[in-house]
Amino acid sequence: GESVGLHLPTLSVQEGDNSIINCAYSNSASDYFIWYKQESGKGPQFIIDIRSNMDKRQGQRVTVLLNKTVKHLSLQIAATQPGDSAVYFCADLSNTGNQFYFGTGTSLTVIP
Amino acid sequence: GAGVSQSPRYKVAKRGQDVALRCDPISGHVSLFWYQQALGQGPEFLTYFQNEAQLDKSGLPSDRFFAERPEGSVSTLKIQRTQQEDSAVYLCASSLGRRFGTGELFFGEGSRLTVL
Numbered sequence: 001g002e003s004v005g006l007h008l009p010t011l012s013v014q015e016g017d018n019s020i021i022n023c024a025y026s027n028s029a030s031d032y033f034i035w036y037k038q039e040s041g042k043g044p045q046f047i048i049d050i051r052s053n054m055d056k057r058q059g060q061r062v063t064v065l066l067n068k069t070v071k072h073l074s075l076q077i078a079a080t081q082p083g084d085s086a087v088y089f090c091a092d093l094s095n096t097g098n099q100f101y102f103g104t105g106t107s108l109t110v111i112p
Numbered sequence: 113g114a115g116v117s118q119s120p121r122y123k124v125a126k127r128g129q130d131v132a133l134r135c136d137p138i139s140g141h142v143s144l145f146w147y148q149q150a151l152g153q154g155p156e157f158l159t160y161f162q163n164e165a166q167l168d169k170s171g172l173p174s175d176r177f178f179a180e181r182p183e184g185s186v187s188t189l190k191i192q193r194t195q196q197e198d199s200a201v202y203l204c205a206s207s208l209g210r211r212f213g214t215g216e217l218f219f220g221e222g223s224r225l226t227v228l
Contacts, residue, residue, distance in 0.1 A: 034216060043116070043203055043219030044155065089154050098168040099145070100217065102154030 012109045019077040021106045023090035028071060030092035034100065035064060035075045039086045047075070047088075077108075085110045114138075116220035118204050124226045125194045133189045133223045137206030145217065146179055146189050147203040155203055161187060194227045201225075 013019045025033070031052040036044035048059045050066050050073075057064050063076040073090050087107050091100040117136040125131050137144050143162055147155035148171075157171040163184035172179070176195075181187040191198055201224045205217040 036219075041221070043205075043221045044217075045219070046216035049216060091154075098160045099157040099171070102147075102156070104152075104154050 009104065010107045010109070012111055013080050015082060015110050015112050016079055019075075019080045019084070019108060019110075021075045021077075021088050021108065023073040023075075023103055025071050025073065025090070025092050027092065027094075027101075028068075030094075032093040033064070033066065033073055034091045035062075035073075036089045036091060036102075037084075037086045038089065038105070044089060080108075080110050082110045082112055084108060116204055116206055116218050118202075118220035118223050120223055121221065122224050122226075124228065126228055127196060128193050130190065130192045131194055131225060133191075133202050133204075133225070135187045135189070135204030135206075135220060137185065137187070137204070138208075138218055139185075141206035141208050141218070142184075143207040143209065144181055144187050145205045145207075146187070147205065148173075149201045149203055149222070151200075158189070158202075191225075194225075196227050199225055199227045 034049045035047040037047050038044045048062050048064050050057045050064045052068060055066050061078045065074045077084055085108055087105040089102045089105045091102045093100055116138055119134045123131055145160050146158040148158055149155045159172055159179045160168040161181040164181050176192045178190045189202060201222040203219050203222045205219045207217050
């Protein structure tokens with residue numbers, strides 16, 4: 001079955017440093033991936049997406065890298081700020097295209 | 113509306129009670145999803161609507177769970193004879209199109225259900 005997992009459940013970084021959050025997926029047929037940020041008491045918020053025909057995509061202060069060979073996804077946040085503290089989920093689109101499978105999440109804490 | 117709206121935000125139910133959770137998606141959004149999020153876990157898919165049609169309900173954990181979207185806009189998730197294991201945050205999300213990759217899911221803030 002599908003599984004999307006995260007390597008580290010928690011991550012603490014100093015303000016201003018770069019953060020890297022990793023994610024492994026199991027379905028080699030997954031072709032669309034999204035990173036979400038979820039703050040306490042709120043719903044997940046879209047950060048960035050990437051299709052399987054790309055290996056890198058950049059947004060504002062964020063970069064997503066996709067390695068299809070080892071089925072690995074990462075989210076890089078540049079110059080991490082206190083407002084980046086949240087739980088980050090990767091999600092991949094199922095074969096049927098009806099649902100996203102979410103990982104357990106990584107809790108990022110930014111230390112001022 | 114400006115975003116996906118869910119109500120109630122918090123619901124406490126006694127075991128065995130029925131509950132109804134409401135979702136108002138973004139106006140014009142064709143696709144609507146319900147997810148269940150247990151504490152410390154990622155959201156898990158429950159069901160998917162395209163307009164008023166429920167195209168996928170494979171994630172509903174039991175026949176006590178029922179969802180509808182009769183006019184293709186507002187959706188209601190109903191849980192009958194609630195059990196303690198139903199305690200979770202129920203997230204609703206909507207998307208503009210029928211196919212993914214054309215835009216992300218917009219999530220509401222969720223309805224937190226606690227069953228005593």
